[in-house]
Amino acid sequence: MTTKTPNSSNSDAALAGGHEATTASRRDFLTMAAGGMCALGAGVALVPFVDSMNPAADTLAAASIEVDISKVQPGQGMTVSWRGKPVFIRRRTPEEIAEAEKASLADLKDPQADKDRVQKPEWLVLIGICTHLGCVPLGTKATETRGEYQGWFCPCHGSAYDTSGRIRQGPAPTNLEVPPYNFVSDTVIKIG
Numbered sequence: 001m002t003t004k005t006p007n008s009s010n011s012d013a014a015l016a017g018g019h020e021a022t023t024a025s026r027r028d029f030l031t032m033a034a035g036g037m038c039a040l041g042a043g044v045a046l047v048p049f050v051d052s053m054n055p056a057a058d059t060l061a062a063a064s065i066e067v068d069i070s071k072v073q074p075g076q077g078m079t080v081s082w083r084g085k086p087v088f089i090r091r092r093t094p095e096e097i098a099e100a101e102k103a104s105l106a107d108l109k110d111p112q113a114d115k116d117r118v119q120k121p122e123w124l125v126l127i128g129i130c131t132h133l134g135c136v137p138l139g140t141k142a143t144e145t146r147g148e149y150q151g152w153f154c155p156c157h158g159s160a161y162d163t164s165g166r167i168r169q170g171p172a173p174t175n176l177e178v179p180p181y182n183f184v185s186d187t188v189i190k191i192g
C-alpha cells in the first residue's frame with residue numbers, strides 16, 4: 001500500500017489535462033487494450049497454470065492506496081494514480097453539491113442520482129478516464145476548463161461532465177466511473 005498526497009509526483013500536473021497527459025492516456029489505453037487481447041489469446045493455452053500464477057495477497061493489497069486529502073480546499077481537486085489509472089478527487093463546494101443534487105434523472109444520458117455516487121457529499125472520487133475513447137478530461141485543477149456543466153470537459157471530442165461526474169453533453173456514453181474506496185478517517189481515503 002502506498003500513500004499519496006496533493007504534492008505527489010502523480011498529482012494534477014502529471015496526470016490531468018493537457019496534450020501530454022492526453023497522449024499518455026491514449027497510449028496507456030491502447031497498451032491496456034492490446035494487453036487485454038493478448039491475455040485473451042493466451043488464456044486457452046495457459047489455463048493449467050492459472051492457479052499457480054494468481055497474485056499473492058500482499059500483491060493485491062499493494063493495489064490499494066491511501067490518499068491524504070487534508071490539504072484540498074473546497075472547489076479544488078487532486079489527481080492520484082491507482083492501478084495505472086488517474087483518479088480524480090474533488091472537494092465540492094455547497095453550490096457544486098446543490099447543482100449535482102438538483103439535476104433531474106430524466107435529463108441524464110446515464111441516469112444516476114448524485115447520492116448514489118458519493119459517500120460524503122463534499123467529496124467526489126472518480127476514475128479520470130473519459131468513457132468515450134479514454135482521454136483524461138480537464139477540470140480537476142481550478143485553472144482548467146470544466147465545460148458547460150462545471151464538472152470536467154474532455155476536449156478530445158467535446159464530452160462535458162457535471163459536478164457529479166455524469167455525462168451531460170458530447171459522445172461519451174456513460175458517467176465517469178466511481179472506483180471502490182472508503183474513508184479511513186476524515187482526511188484519508190483508501191482507494192481500492
Ligand code: FES
Pocket residue numbers: 130131132133134135154155156157158159170171172
Ligand atoms: S475521448 Fe473524451 S470525448 Fe472522446
